[in-house]
Amino acid sequence: MLGYDGAQILDITGPMQIFAAVAEAGGKPGYSIELTAPRSGTITTSCGLTLGIGRSIEAFTPGDLAGIDMFLVSGGQVETLASDPSIIGFIRDAAAAARRTASVCTGAFLLAEAGLLDGRRAATHWAYAEAFRERYPQVELDADAIFVRDGEIWSSAGVTAGMDLALAMVEADHGREVARTIARRLVMFLMRPGGQSQYSVSLAPHAADEGRIGAICAYVTAHPGADLSVPVLARRAAMSERGFARHFKAETGMTPADFVERVRLDLARRLLSDGDLSLDRVAEACGFVTGERMRRTFIRHLAITPGAYRNRFRTSRPDSSHLPAERNIHAC
Secondary structure, eight states, X not given: OBOOTTBOHHHHHHHHHHHHTHHHHHSSOOOOOOOXXXXXXXXXXTTSOEEEESSBGGGOOXXXXXXXXXXXXXXXXXXXXXXXXXXXXXXXXXXXXXXXXXXXXXXXXXXXXXXXXXXXXXXXXXXXXXXXXXXXXXXXXXXXXXXXXXXXEEEEOSTTHHHHHHHHHHHHHHOHHHXXXXXXXXXOOSSOOSOGGGTSOOSOTTOOOSXXXXXXHHHHHHOTTSOOXXXXXXXXXXXXXXXXXXXXXXXXXXXXXXHHHHHXXXXXXXXXXXXXXXXXXXXXXXXXXXXXXXXXXXXXXXXXXXXXXXXXXXXXXXXXXXXXXXXXXXXX
């Protein structure tokens, strides 16, 4: 595993713990693990904790590289590393020698910089997807995937997704029962359902916040159960339907219908995780009208049903504060 100053500690320790657990689950050692870095001594991770480094990348001989079976690159603060020819060169050489190469989180930037992802599918943390696409258009990025395998090049989303990635590698190497035992002991999903959209903020962060379009966005957010069709919203903005739709897309990056659906989806997610309303009442409060329509929306966007979403993310104390003001009575 390649680490470095500013690496995300769970990107390193999460997968390593999965690999180390094979010995307990399978009754014999599965992997010999080594953490390397641009220099020997220690690295300081993004949370401030330090990790010891046995040997730096400069200490690896061609013979050492030939002995690598799996090569992983952790995520974190990768900007400086991506412009360092010696580090990119080591990544390229290690990947050429290894049977399997993988990245966790923003480690995908380093694999892409080394040319290892050209023409391949890949994954990274959802928050960095736009920047990744702009920088590496030759890579087919799946921004919603927990992890992606393209041949023997693997990549994953952020932080804990690296553990999902490692668990899938263990299953490929040692079988499903060993992977299942590890998942059970570490209280993990053997195969996490759904994608990153379950965990990311669903509303576009750059939605307009000034002028007529901004006012419409605020109105939609405050009244998700109202009639929010394009004709109604265009009249409210005092614009033609065609002009409203064009300006809305230009300022928010999405169509009015997409924005309305995402507002309703975001509210439904919060009500399901924080509240105690039935699925049909949640659908009504959010403007989906029926539970079936809400279910189809959840599956389309999150690849998970509303009921399964509630089971996974529900908090211990119901809270109706996320309901629109005119709907609060339904939570009583």
